[in-house]
Each structure stands twice: as structure tokens, then as C-alpha cells.
Amino acid sequence: MFLRSDHGLDQAGGTATLSFGRAAFVPAQPSTLDRLRAAIARVDWAPDLGSQIGSADWWRGAATCAGLIATTCLLSPGFDRPVLGDVAPALSGSEWDEARAQSIAPLAWGAATGRHMAANDLVAPLRETPERPVIDLITTLGQGDSFERALERAGVSKDDSANAARLISGAVALGDIRPGTRIGMTLGRRPDRTVARPLEQLDFRAKFDLKLLLTRSGDTLSLKRQPIAIDHTPMRIQGLVGSSLYRSARAAGAPAKAVEGYIKALASRISIGRDVGSADTFDIIVEQARAATGEVRLGTLMYAGLDQGRKKVQLVKWGSEGREQWFEANGVGERRGAMGMPVAGRLTSNFGIRIHPILHTARMHKGLDIAAAYGSPIYAAMDGVVALAGRNGGYGNFVKLIHGGGMATGYGHMSRIAVRPGTRVARGQVIGYVGSTGMSTGPHLHYELWKNGVAINPRSVSFTTMAQLSGATLKAFKARVAALMAVRPGGR
8 A cells, every 4th residue: 555645646735745654854954164165166266268258257267367376476486596407416527427337327317338348458449340150041942932042142152052053953853842941051251241151051851751961062062862761651540420520530630631532532422411420430541651850741531431330431542643533442433423412411401391490381492401510611512613602692601503414503501602603613622611691590501403493302313323443453452452451540
């Protein structure tokens, strides 16, 4: 229950009644000092003297200004007596000069710290600073730079640079020396400052398995080759697929390019999203060159395996350089032109009628939805030309590829596009990365396939062209498979 006074209903006719039980509030009367302070606070003691000239406020401001000027004059030491801003030093003359030479103080204060001692019977001034007998330098070969020019910039004479380049070109082509190669050199004593120092020694790593050393004997430079032992045992990496094949392989130490090639190879045989389980074991073998000096260089993917318990996928790369293709362990070649899944992921929505997850209406789903980790690479399903690469309504970031035979594919909801319109792409080439742009409920790839302009089920298209090894080629291939299977995990 509320009292009438609580709602303002107890006031009528300009009078107020007090509700029952409440005491009347009587405001306290301000003291004389409080009233004086309030009156002083209301006074403008510094008005604008440029306005309301002659008014009471103007005269009050003028009086305030005059009072301040008078106070300043009374407190000043006098107009004829200067104010000292500095104190005379305690020392003067020769004593001050001696103290300043031996003290540590800022130069702005007149200090002379660091002066050289005067010459005496044991010390004589030099006309010029002597040079070092030898200088050790390291120079780096730049992008598009020539070997001779790099030496000349470091201080080597033109004759020595030309002789060094001539000797080195006999061991390795100068154009094959990689940019960023560090070249160590020693420059000797020169007769005077007007000529370049002679090249006494030069060494650098010309190739991964070769180090070159140039030394001077008299007036002649000689070249010495220092081969570096290389172990070519491949690197083998195994592990469980887990929640993501790509992430698990990368976490196990496989290079990114090798993992991309591995997924691409498996996609030619199985569906990565449908057929690969978290309990499966991946098996990757990569070319590896391990130098005796400790450096490691990884090459291309050699073997792609997947152990699914009752079923095993074993793919070995075989063929001449530049024309290699994947063969199964029994010698059967890859399905040429087969359309693999364009991304490593899990199939979440098939081709056909479905309830739209955002619009909540029954609509035709003209492709496949493949859930994958955000940023996962998306590969071209077949060779083709980029017809569209950009924003496309509900598809978000979208890429459309035109293939032969009236075929076309589309890839939607990308986080980033890696191709441009008009460019030609090869099957398995990265064209973008998984995202959630457009009308999307999470990171995934919307994958469509058109035949003569009509959307068809991407899973309904496959080719069966095969390649079969035989004879001596099959025997050599079997030996290659046995050698790869003998590699222990870690490649050591």
C-alpha cells in the first residue's frame, strides 16, 4: 500500500498536507560567512575590459587589474637591479681549465673529457691511422646480382674478382648459385690506400653437397673442392588421422606441401570426407637430404598410405621426372581425370531437396556441403579456366571453373580466393581457402558441378581410365615399393 503523499496526491489548492507519522523538514539557515562566500563567488573579478566599457563590472575589472600591477611593482627588486641567473664558478683561470680537463661533465658545460694527451718523449703523433694487416668479411649474393659484382662491392679488385669467378665457374655454374648465399672472404695487406686489397681466401657453399675454397699462393689463386656427405634416406611420418587429417599430419612434422600432395593423391582413390575415419593411420614418405654439416632439405612426396584396418591404401609415385604419376602397390595407375573431393573434410549435406538451415524452407540443394577447418586449402577438381572469382550473393566468396566437355564446377563460402578470373588452373591446384562468407552457418565448402549448364550431383561423375605396369618396369616398381616400406618412421 502507498500513501497518498508518496504519489503527490496530498497537494491541493497550493497547500501541502503532511502524511501521518512524518516530521516536517525545516531547512537550516546559512551563516553570515556562508552568505559572504556565496556573494563573492557570484562576482566576476576579471571581466572582459573590451566590452561594456564604463559599467560597474568594467570598473571592478579595471580596479582588479590596477591592483595586480601595483602588487607586482611593490614586490619587484627594482628596475635598476638585475636578477642573477647564474652563479660564478668556484674556480677560475688556469685552475678551472685544469679541473674541466679532468672532470666528467656534459660538453654543453664546457667539459673537455676525452682529450688526447700531449706528445712526450715516448709518444709521437701519427700522420695517418695504420690499416689492419688482413680483413675478414662476409657478403651475401643478392637476387639478380652477379658473383663478380658482389665481390667488388666487398672491396675485391676487378682482377681478383674475375679470376675468382673464372675458377668457380669451372666447378659450378655461376647462375646456379642461389641468392642469399653467404660468401666469406679474407682480404690481405695492400701497398697503399689507392689500390684494392688482394683476395687472400674465399669460401662458400656452392651447392647443398659442395663447398668451394679459394686460396692465394703468391700471385695465383687456386680452387679446392670440399664435397659434403649427404644422406638421402627418406623421411617417413605416421600417425592417427584424428579430427583433421591435415592438422594431424602437420602436427606430426610433415611439410605443408607434402600434406597437400598426400591429400590430393588419396582423393583420387577415396573420398576424404566420407571414407577417412579418425581411427585410421596415415603414412607419408617424403624425399629427404641430410647433410653431414647438419642441414636438412625436404623434397617431394614419394609415398601416400592410409591404414583403415581391413583396407589399406598404398600409393607410390613412379615415372620419369616431370611425368610421374601415382600407382597402387600392385602396379595399377591412378584414375586419370577422376574428380576427387576438393577439400579434406566431412560431408554434411548431400545433393537434393533439403530444409535450408537459415531460411528454414524446403529448397533444392544443388551441390555438396563439406565441413572443414577454417583456412583449409581448396583444390580444383579438374583442369580448367577461372570464369568467376569474387563475391557472389549468398555464396559469399565464390570461384567458378570452366572445364572441357561442357563441365563446370563452383566453390562457395571461401574465406580467401587464391586465383584470378581468366587464369588456367590444374587439377589439384589450390584455388582458395575454407571460410564462412555469405549465407553460411559455419566454415565449410559448398561444391557444385554443372553439365551443360544444369546442376548435377558431383558424386555421380567418375572416370575409369587406368594404367598397368608390367615386365621389367613392374619389377623395378616392386623393388621401389619394398625399399620404401623398409624405411623406419623418422627416416633415420
